[in-house]
Amino acid sequence: MIQEIKIEVAGGVERRRKGVYSVMRKLFALPGLRMFLPLLRRVEGVVEAPGRISVQAEPVRESEIKSCQGLTVISTNLWHDWPRRQRAVERLEAFARLVEEHKADVLLLQEVARTTHFWTDQWLAERLGMAYVYSRANGHLQSIGFEEGLAVFSRHPLGQPVLRQLSPTSNPFVHRLALGTQIDSPCGKLLAFSVHLGLVGKQNASEADHLNSWVQDISKGMTALVGGDFNAGELSRQIQTLQQNWLDTFRHLNPFADGTTHEIHWPWGKALHRARLDYIFLKAEQNSWKILEARHLDTPDEPHSDHRAVLLRLAPVRVVA
Numbered sequence: 001m002i003q004e005i006k007i008e009v010a011g012g013v014e015r016r017r018k019g020v021y022s023v024m025r026k027l028f029a030l031p032g033l034r035m036f037l038p039l040l041r042r043v044e045g046v047v048e049a050p051g052r053i054s055v056q057a058e059p060v061r062e063s064e065i066k067s068c069q070g071l072t073v074i075s076t077n078l079w080h081d082w083p084r085r086q087r088a089v090e091r092l093e094a095f096a097r098l099v100e101e102h103k104a105d106v107l108l109l110q111e112v113a114r115t116t117h118f119w120t121d122q123w124l125a126e127r128l129g130m131a132y133v134y135s136r137a138n139g140h141l142q143s144i145g146f147e148e149g150l151a152v153f154s155r156h157p158l159g160q161p162v163l164r165q166l167s168p169t170s171n172p173f174v175h176r177l178a179l180g181t182q183i184d185s186p187c188g189k190l191l192a193f194s195v196h197l198g199l200v201g202k203q204n205a206s207e208a209d210h211l212n213s214w215v216q217d218i219s220k221g222m223t224a225l226v227g228g229d230f231n232a233g234e235l236s237r238q239i240q241t242l243q244q245n246w247l248d249t250f251r252h253l254n255p256f257a258d259g260t261t262h263e264i265h266w267p268w269g270k271a272l273h274r275a276r277l278d279y280i281f282l283k284a285e286q287n288s289w290k291i292l293e294a295r296h297l298d299t300p301d302e303p304h305s306d307h308r309a310v311l312l313r314l315a316p317v318r319v320v321a
Contacts, residue, residue: 002122005053009165009177045143047172053161053179054121054134061129063155065105068187070292070315073106074099075194075227075280078120079305080113080148082139087302088113092120094302095309096127102297102311106183107132107153108194108227108280116145130154133161133181137196138174150179150194150228157184164214166207167198174198176207178214180224187316191219195228204231208238212245219283227280227310234259234276246281249312250294261296261308280312289314 078095081088099107112120112134121134132153139147152158160182167176180193193215197207208230215226226246232239234251243251250259259276266272278296282289293313 001056003055003057005055005161007051007053007161007163009049009051009163042140042143045140046138048140049169049172050136050149050165050175050177051163052136053163054132055158055161056125056131056133057158059129059131059155059157060125063105065155065186068185068316070313071106071185071187072102072104073108073192073225073227073280073312073314074102074104074297074309075108075278075312076309077110077196077229077278077305077307078112079307080111082113082115082146082148085113085115088118089123090302091299091304092123092127094299095304096124098297098299098304098309099128104311105155105185106192106225107151108192108225109151109153110194110196110229111148112151113146113148114141116141121151124151124153128153131156131158133158133179135163135177135179137177150177150196152179152181152183152192152194154181154183154185154192156186158182159184162218164210166195166210166214167203168206178211178226178228180215180218188223190223190225193224193226193228195226195230197229197231199231201232201236205236205238208232208242212242215283216245221285223285223289224283225280225312226283227278227312229278229307231277239279242279242281246283247291249280249282249291249314250296250310252291253294259296261310262306278307278310280310282312282314288317290317 130153134151136147137149141147162180164178176198178195260274261278264273297309
């Protein structure tokens with residue numbers, strides 16, 4: 001059963017903004033201005049701060065895994081491609097087959113789209129039999145018929161979802177978030193966070209710093225997986241800072257490999273720009289987990305996204321010793 005949980009992430013700013021729109025609604029209710037009320041309602045919806053989380057705490061299908069055999073994690077940006085939404089269901093099916101092929105236990109997803117007639121989060125939960133949490137980031141389903149956000153999926157029960165807006169509240173039209181939840185796995189309780197940072201370098205760095213301090217504070221002594229689309233390359237100051245504080249799981253096993261997860265192409269197909277933007281970091285006590293596998297994945301027949309997926313397999317040291 002899906003529950004809706006409200007978490008306030010913008011505080012007084014959001015309350016002041018609602019007050020402004022209340023005044024504007026009264027103004028636009030005057031004769032001669034009423035034609036603008038529908039537009040105002042759309043704008044009011046889009047700028048509404050995130051904070052409503054959908055939670056399905058128990059998996060649709062109970063996991064057959066009862067003992068700790070390690071965990072497999074996949075993180076990816078699902079590329080909502082709005083408003084075109086080209087081959088959206090086919091791309092999701094390709095991703096679902098990838099999850100099944102690699103027997104993933106945890107999914108950290110970005111650009112999870114909802115439209116008036118199709119909710120990606122519900123579709124994946126039913127298709128894969130997983131529990132999940134979802135939060136809108138941008139757009140607004142009721143106002144414009146589309147929104148996209150973050151989600152964490154799990155084959156094991158979930159609890160205690162948390163949400164943080166990382167971008168400044170001064171820009172009400174763009175929300176960059178981190179969504180986390182506790183996962184009650186056979187290997188113990190851990191936290192998993194899905195992250196999507198902004199495109200502008202200086203703001204991206206500020207969001208990464210905010211993420212770092214927030215995860216450190218909220219996770220305390222617990223193991224935490226932090227994955228997503230960071231929109232920053234490996235040579236950026238913010239990624240190097242995160243690599244100092246947390247374990248970059250791909251680089252841990254692949255110190256010299258090509259880490260590209262996103263490419264921009266010329267119209268004739270040649271790559272214009274290649275970058276590593278997608279990561280899974282591990283925050284844990286030293287030597288408490290062993291990284292078994294870390295690599296990047298493509299769906300061969302139907303590209304699931306314009307980003308490659310990131311795969312991580314890990315296990316507690318006590319299991320693999």
